[in-house]
Amino acid sequence: MIVTVDDAYLTRIAEVSAALRANGMxxxxxxxxxxxxxxxxxxxxxxSLANVEGVxxxxxxxxxxxxxSDSPIQ
Amino acid sequence: xxRPFFGSDPREPRTETTGRYLVLLDQGEKQAGIAAVQRATDxxxxxxxxxxxxxxxxxxxxxxxxxPELGVAVxxxxxxxxxxxxxxxxxxxxVHVVEAxxxxxxxxxxxxxxxxxxxxxxxxxxxxxxxxxxDGVTEKPNGRAEHGAPNGMGTRVWDESQSTxxxxxxxxxxxxxxxxxxxxxxxxTGFDLKHPxxxxxxxxxxxxxxxxxxxxxxxxxxxxxxxxxxxxxxGVAPRYGVAYNADIFVGKVxxxxxxxxxxxxxxxxxxxxxxxxxxxxxxxxxxxxxxxSPSAVFENAARRALDQGTLVIAAAGNESRRQDGSIQPVxxxxxxPSILAVAAVDExxxxxxxxxxxxxxxxxxxxxxxxxxxxxxxxxxxxxxKAIMGTSMATPHVAGIAALLVEAKPGISxxxxxxxxxxxxxxxxxxxxxxxxxLVQAP
Numbered sequence: 001m002i003v004t005v006d007d008a009y010l011t012r013i014a015e016v017s018a019a020l021r022a023n024g025m026x027x028x029x030x031x032x033x034x035x036x037x038x039x040x041x042x043x044x045x046x047x048s049l050a051n052v053e054g055v056x057x058x059x060x061x062x063x064x065x066x067x068x069s070d071s072p073i074q
Numbered sequence: 075x076x077r078p079f080f081g082s083d084p085r086e087p088r089t090e091t092t093g094r095y096l097v098l099l100d101q102g103e104k105q106a107g108i109a110a111v112q113r114a115t116d117x118x119x120x121x122x123x124x125x126x127x128x129x130x131x132x133x134x135x136x137x138x139x140x141x142p143e144l145g146v147a148v149x150x151x152x153x154x155x156x157x158x159x160x161x162x163x164x165x166x167x168x169v170h171v172v173e174a175x176x177x178x179x180x181x182x183x184x185x186x187x188x189x190x191x192x193x194x195x196x197x198x199x200x201x202x203x204x205x206x207x208x209d210g211v212t213e214k215p216n217g218r219a220e221h222g223a224p225n226g227m228g229t230r231v232w233d234e235s236q237s238t239x240x241x242x243x244x245x246x247x248x249x250x251x252x253x254x255x256x257x258x259x260x261x262x263t264g265f266d267l268k269h270p271x272x273x274x275x276x277x278x279x280x281x282x283x284x285x286x287x288x289x290x291x292x293x294x295x296x297x298x299x300x301x302x303x304x305x306x307x308x309g310v311a312p313r314y315g316v317a318y319n320a321d322i323f324v325g326k327v328x329x330x331x332x333x334x335x336x337x338x339x340x341x342x343x344x345x346x347x348x349x350x351x352x353x354x355x356x357x358x359x360x361x362x363x364x365x366x367s368p369s370a371v372f373e374n375a376a377r378r379a380l381d382q383g384t385l386v387i388a389a390a391g392n393e394s395r396r397q398d399g400s401i402q403p404v405x406x407x408x409x410x411p412s413i414l415a416v417a418a419v420d421e422x423x424x425x426x427x428x429x430x431x432x433x434x435x436x437x438x439x440x441x442x443x444x445x446x447x448x449x450x451x452x453x454x455x456x457x458x459x460k461a462i463m464g465t466s467m468a469t470p471h472v473a474g475i476a477a478l479l480v481e482a483k484p485g486i487s488x489x490x491x492x493x494x495x496x497x498x499x500x501x502x503x504x505x506x507x508x509x510x511x512x513l514v515q516a517p
Contacts, residue, residue: 002336004371010378028337031344033382034375038337057370062406064339064358066263066332069293073392073428074357074464 001025001046002059005035009054013037016054023048091174094150095159098171101145107168108140108147114158115151148175197503222421230422237313239421240301240445240471246316246478249516253317253477258302259346259354260470261339262295264288264326266454269296271308272322280345281326282338288326293453297462298357299324300452302470302477310459314451316474316516323351328358336371339407343375347384352480352488354379355473356388357466359405366403368410368437376412385488387414387473389465390440391430401431401507409438414492417509418446418468425508429465432507441492442499443509444468444475475516482517 003025005016010032017030017037027039038061041049050058067074099107108119119138122129132139138149151159163172221242222230232239237247265277267289279288290296303322304315325342328334339356346354376386391405408415417440418426425431426446432439446468453460472495479494480486486494499512 002340002371004374029341031340031375033344033347034340034378036340036344036371036375038340056374059336059369059371061336062360062369063336064328064334064360066292066294066328066358069332072463074294074297074462074466 001039001041001049002061003037003039003049003055004057004059005037006054006056007035010035012054016052019052019054020049023052025049094148094175095156096171096173096175097147097149097159097163097169098173099140099145099147100168100170103168104140104142104145107145107166110162110166110169111138111147111149111159114162115149115155117149117151117155119147119149232421234312234450236311238445238450240449240467241313241316243419243421243423243445244316244471244475244514244516246471246475246516247313249478251317251478251481251517252306253303253320253474253481255319255321256317256353256477256480257321257323257349257351258317258473258477259323259325259342259349259351260295260299260302260473261325261327261342261346261354261356262290262298262358263292263328263330263332264290264295265299265324266290266296266452268455269452269458270455271300271305271452271458275303275305275322277322277324278349279324279326280342282341282345283326283329283334286326286329288324290326290454291330292328292332293457293460294332294357294466295324295326295328296454297449297451297460298355298466298470300470301449301467302355302474304452312450314449314459316471317477320474320477323349334358336369340371340375343379343384343386347379347382351384352491353473353476354384354386355470356386356407357464357469359389359391359408361391361393362403362405362409362434362438364403364434365436366406366409366434369406372407373410373412376407376410380412380488380492383488385414385476385491386412387416387469387476389469390415390417392418392428392464392466394428394430396425396427396429401433403434404430404432404438404440409434411437411439414441414472414495415439415510416441416465416469416472416514417443418463418465419443419502419509419513420447421445423502423513425504426463426465428463429468429508432510439510440506440508441496441510442472442514443502443504443512444471444514446471472514475514478516 117137388408393402449467
């Protein structure tokens with residue numbers, strides 16, 4: 001999961017992390033400079049994270065994949 | 075592939091008509107005109123004012139309808155009556171023109187392949203005609219040479235002995251700037267730290283892939299760093315790099331199979347912001363679908379990066395197959411409004427067939443275009459160089475040029491930098507959907 005923190009909480013990202021942890025999220029990284037917290041949560045109810053104070057949005061993590069090295073279009 | 079001239083294979087669209095006629099009346103003599111038409115063709119023409127609003131067909135018993143505001147009547151006459159109609163136009167001062175009524179259709183967003191072929195052939199022929207009058211390399215008013223002259227066969231020919239066509243088309247080789255003092259981060263598969271062309275360059279590197287170091291074994295990252303920041307005089311010509319004096323920050327966010335996650339990319343962006351990088355170049359993305367909203371996470375992250383002086387630039391994506399009529403939406407995360415999305419053009423300055431377009435009504439516009447076909451740049455040793463294509467190749471052209479702009483305009487804000495890249499782009503005869511404001515240009 002990826003959480004983006006409310007603008008008003010950018011300086012209090014540690015608090016938001018703690019609150020997310022209390023709601024069952026395992027925190028990977030707190031990226032202070034851009035106000036993003038990454039991690040994972042067991043089960044399907046990631047919506048509970050959206051209600052945590054200081055959370056602006058929650059998204060599942062996407063992955064990217066380049067085409068094979070010998071593919072003409074990169 | 076060369077295209078035939080217009081004239082060798084003309085495909086003139088056939089006009090569909092309804093069998094009715096439009097009559098243009100003199101605005102001061104409408105009634106006289108209508109009377110003349112009715113007499114000559116033995117018809118009755120109703121006045122639209124006498125009928126309910128929205129009427130567009132004659133009422134029963136009438137053969138025509140007149141629109142007084144326009145001074146235009148439409149009348150139905152049998153084929154033998156047409157001659158009489160034309161005669162009235164000729165004889166009466168109250169009737170100016172008679173035309174067959176046409177059938178019209180909504181224009182589609184993308185012209186058919188056939189129309190494109192026709193239009194391009196036409197354009198190439200006109201270009202060849204104009205440029206054939208002026209010899210090869212011409213001097214532009216500001217004293218800059220113009221490169222890439224059309225060869226009269228509908229394609230452009232570039233002299234790549236000294237520099238790649240991409241550096242010529244973007245005016246990089248004419249620029250006095252080098253990106254000195256500017257920090258450019260390239261988030262990708264890393265870099266070949268042993269590449270001889272960069273032996274004397276200082277690189278700041280960081281891997282965000284657990285268990286893997288920055289050394290590039292894929293090639294993609296090496297190629298992109300080369301385009302963005304390659305040397306002015308590489309070991310082997312031609313020159314392929316834009317900002318040859320920029321400070322290079324290599325962030326490995328894609329692993330040795332070319333795979334990465336949002337987390338890795340975000341960590342890379344965060345690192346770049348913290349290190350005061352002016353520009354972040356991301357030749358990566360994931361496909362999107364029409365109606366999909368941009369990621370709130372990436373949009374917020376990119377906006378915050380902008381506020382802190384970092385412009386994030388990303389590839390629009392390669393999912394289109396324009397040869398089959400398919401234009402796919404700009405991918406994630408380039409579709410974020412706060413991220414500059416880069417499309418690809420080919421050597422003829424046409425939009426590349428694979429280049430994604432701004433077709434999503436919800437975000438996802440293309441901001442600018444840059445060279446993205448047959449782009450020669452560095453590759454891990456022993457290959458040393460390789461020419462590949464993609465919006466991945468267009469993106470570092472923009473990143474490098476952004477670095478030149480930062481050097482040219484010290485203290486420029488990241489938001490103003492994005493605006494400047496867009497406003498100084500060279501206009502192309504292509505829709506904004508495909509190329510944004512046009513082909514990015516060096517200062």
